[in-house]
Amino acid sequence: MDGTLLSIGELAAASGLSPKALRLYDESGLLPPRRVDPFTGYRSYGPDQIDRARRIAALRGLGMGLARIRVVCDLDDDAAAAAELRSWWRQEEADALSRAAVVADLVRDLGKHHSEDIMTTSTTTSTTTPRTAFALHQGLERPTQEDAVLIRELPGGRVLLAVADGFGGADDLSARLLRTLADAVEAAASAPPLAALETAWMAVEALVPTSDAAGSTLSAALLEGDRLHVAHLGDTRISLVRAGRLEHITQDHTQVRSLLEAGRLSPEEAAAHPDRRLLNRALAAGAPTAPDLLVRRLEPGDLVLLSSDGLHAVVDPADLAEALAAEGEDLESLATRLVDLALDAGGPDNVGVALARA
Structure with a gap:
């Protein structure tokens, strides 16, 4: 050549x-x-x-x-190219403002801001506590463990599961964030579940480093009755397996992922983009730290999975779905098998997994 x-x-x-x-x-x-x-x-x-x-x-x-x-x-003139880019961005900003106004109107019309309704209060009361299991592994390449996993049974039959993925030399930041979250949710036992998560998140934000590169992602699932209440930030994930079908409840907080969801990037472009794993929301200095707050209905037999990206960014999606859809395996064995899948795929990152069976 x-x-x-x-x-x-x-x-x-x-x-x-x-x-x-x-x-x-x-x-x-x-x-x-x-x-x-x-x-x-x-x-x-x-x-x-x-x-x-x-x-x-x-x-x-x-x-x-x-x-x-x-x-x-x-354009062979850099000044002209810059002017073209600025013009495009001005319209993007205007479009965002227009969408924000529509969102504000819809929120007001729905009447759900700072309130709880049928989507945030269980319609049935479960007499059994969900079965749970977790697994945590440092991986094969990381010098330290910056992932953390927590499962805590709370008063009133609630169960909290949470996974955090620290970065930037965060040491024990992820573990401290989870303990703080759990303590605050437990202290808000009388509040509706989503409100308890939202209140607890403020205590978590107080621990965010203000002057260095350390930070963490965090995904929490509060199970009560037939409802799954979620607080999520970053690229840890919460997924639901129902009748053998895997559904991702949360969306990774990367710009590339948002553009993919909006149809502005193709799946091929998103998978190949050099910034595909670059977070734009996280518990870190200078980043937006407010979480997504979500609610989903649970059915008997549903499997809830919380994972750090040491699992879902490494294991082939088809292999992960197959493992989760398998029947008859106890949760402890399944949690271990999920970690083994990550290690078999090279184990380049810490791995954290939490499971609950409704």
């Missing part, structure tokens, strides 16, 4: 994009290769295309459409 050209793998390494993403941008006309071998189909790129590849990735990461990206990238 001509030494002045790059293979698709070399361009991928230089730009942070995957070969799959580069093929996608070739097909869309955004980044055609300089040469395609007529016999092998191998693509070759010029070194000067590295900057364009990086710019395309950055603009797609913002949610800009392909047609507008082509306009920005084809």
